[in-house]
Amino acid sequence: MTTHAGLPRHQFQQDANLTANDGPRREAVRKALGNYQTARNRTGATFTDWKSARNAAATIKHEALNHLDRYLEEFEQKFTARGGKVFWASDSKQARDYILKLAKEKGVRSIVKSKAMTGEEIHLNEALLEEGYGVVESDLGEYIQQLKGEPPYHFVFPCMHLRRDEISDLFHRELGTAQTNSPEELTMIARRVLRRAYVEADMGISGANFIVADTGMISITENEGNARLTVGLPKIHVALIGIEKMVPRLGDLALFLPMLATAGTGQHLTGYNSMYGGPRQPGETDGPEEFHVVFLDNHRTRLLADPEQRDALHCIRCGACLNVCPIFKNIGGHTYGTTYQGPIGSVITPHFRGLQDWKHLSGASSLCGACTETCPVGIDIHHHLLHNRRNAAAQKPASGEGLLWKAFVFLMKRPALYRLATKFAPLGGLLQPLLEHVPFNPLHNWTETREFPQAPLRSFRDQFRAHQAAKTSQAKGGAR
Numbered sequence: 001m002t003t004h005a006g007l008p009r010h011q012f013q014q015d016a017n018l019t020a021n022d023g024p025r026r027e028a029v030r031k032a033l034g035n036y037q038t039a040r041n042r043t044g045a046t047f048t049d050w051k052s053a054r055n056a057a058a059t060i061k062h063e064a065l066n067h068l069d070r071y072l073e074e075f076e077q078k079f080t081a082r083g084g085k086v087f088w089a090s091d092s093k094q095a096r097d098y099i100l101k102l103a104k105e106k107g108v109r110s111i112v113k114s115k116a117m118t119g120e121e122i123h124l125n126e127a128l129l130e131e132g133y134g135v136v137e138s139d140l141g142e143y144i145q146q147l148k149g150e151p152p153y154h155f156v157f158p159c160m161h162l163r164r165d166e167i168s169d170l171f172h173r174e175l176g177t178a179q180t181n182s183p184e185e186l187t188m189i190a191r192r193v194l195r196r197a198y199v200e201a202d203m204g205i206s207g208a209n210f211i212v213a214d215t216g217m218i219s220i221t222e223n224e225g226n227a228r229l230t231v232g233l234p235k236i237h238v239a240l241i242g243i244e245k246m247v248p249r250l251g252d253l254a255l256f257l258p259m260l261a262t263a264g265t266g267q268h269l270t271g272y273n274s275m276y277g278g279p280r281q282p283g284e285t286d287g288p289e290e291f292h293v294v295f296l297d298n299h300r301t302r303l304l305a306d307p308e309q310r311d312a313l314h315c316i317r318c319g320a321c322l323n324v325c326p327i328f329k330n331i332g333g334h335t336y337g338t339t340y341q342g343p344i345g346s347v348i349t350p351h352f353r354g355l356q357d358w359k360h361l362s363g364a365s366s367l368c369g370a371c372t373e374t375c376p377v378g379i380d381i382h383h384h385l386l387h388n389r390r391n392a393a394a395q396k397p398a399s400g401e402g403l404l405w406k407a408f409v410f411l412m413k414r415p416a417l418y419r420l421a422t423k424f425a426p427l428g429g430l431l432q433p434l435l436e437h438v439p440f441n442p443l444h445n446w447t448e449t450r451e452f453p454q455a456p457l458r459s460f461r462d463q464f465r466a467h468q469a470a471k472t473s474q475a476k477g478g479a480r
Helices: 011-021 023-043 050-066 068-080 093-107 116-122 123-129 140-148 164-175 185-202 225-233 251-264 300-305 310-313 321-324 328-331 342-353 355-363 370-374 381-395 401-412 415-435 460-479
Strands: 087-091 110-113 135-139 201-206 208-214 217-222 238-243 272-276 290-296
Touching: 011 023, 011 328, 011 355, 023 251, 023 321, 023 328, 050 068, 050 251, 050 290, 050 310, 093 123, 093 201, 093 238, 093 290, 110 123, 110 185, 110 225, 116 238, 116 321, 123 135, 135 140, 135 185, 135 328, 140 164, 140 185, 164 185, 164 225, 201 225, 208 381, 217 225, 217 251, 225 272, 238 355, 272 290, 300 310, 300 342, 321 342, 321 370, 328 342, 342 355, 342 370, 342 381, 355 381, 370 381, 401 415
Parallel strands: 087 290, 110 135, 110 201, 201 238, 238 290
Antiparallel strands: 208 217, 217 272
């Protein structure tokens, strides 16, 4: 499958068709998501009141985002007081340039990186590799995808689409290891490679799950311990974080950490929950000598300025909406061609990358509402998909679509003309083969993937009139 930055609509359609027809791949994804759903239902039931927890989480995120300027400044003040450094990156280029400049100034040779979707968002690995820096992903799923030369398939489960034998073949080909179908042995193979990378790295790069304003700390949640090693062993730590990850108080994590674990992986709590508040202090035995936080805007403030859709920034990247989405289950993560896949990715990507180029993602939805129902912070996801569709059409109507709607309005306002048109409606199905050969077929977007709907031979009006006539005739016959 081909994936590109700036994936056009026809490429999306092509990849979606390929994946939807790949039975074994779909089965692997469905099985993984089925196991997730079982675990989530079990752990979610342990919340005394899940609905109230969702409302509380949404309220906290609303507070954080509506006073984001104040909370970001509070974080910076407390973080820099302990020797940390903060850089504000308005776009991808500024973030990449800052990290590259830092690496050059400090004589960095090798870099280890834990999972950071912001890194995928700004294409950080590619920029570092072009400058000659060795970058190793330390998250097991991300490492597998890096060896495979592919982006993550899912932003929580990066290689969920791969079977054990495929991973074994990959390790055999890339690392020269023996074939095995044992998950433990596959994990140990990766561990031996990654342990060396931690020791040799001069710089560690991470993301963050939450920014805590009142303590000036970041929170990282993981199950492998790789982020702790990525942060703790190299001399320089860089955390690349989207500004929307803010929570006002440390106490808020008492709600968000178990909620993230339950919604994201079906656990009560993830294996490692760590707080980092600055570089190594006097008397401490480990930790980085320098700690840099790069706050990434990259059009987030543009979405924040939209009162109708700003709650999309409440997202805690749990991936729950992907896991229940019937579209994701059938077309897979790579088809989206974006850093953030699934329903929430389809909402925010048009804001981050341009509405007209990415409006097709908002159309790739059943609008069943499962995403909204499962979201732990109550984002109105499926309605935002409709908002994107409306905004895209208002901004730039599809070719010929405006004329079609004007013709529709003209027809519906004239009953006599409408009745005449229904007489010719059954011919529509016969016209489709002819329309396919017309250079400027106004119905192309519909007929490209669908057959033209067959109209009934008799309209409802005709059938109702005949029914009434039959009743009248029957009544007259009875009267005689």
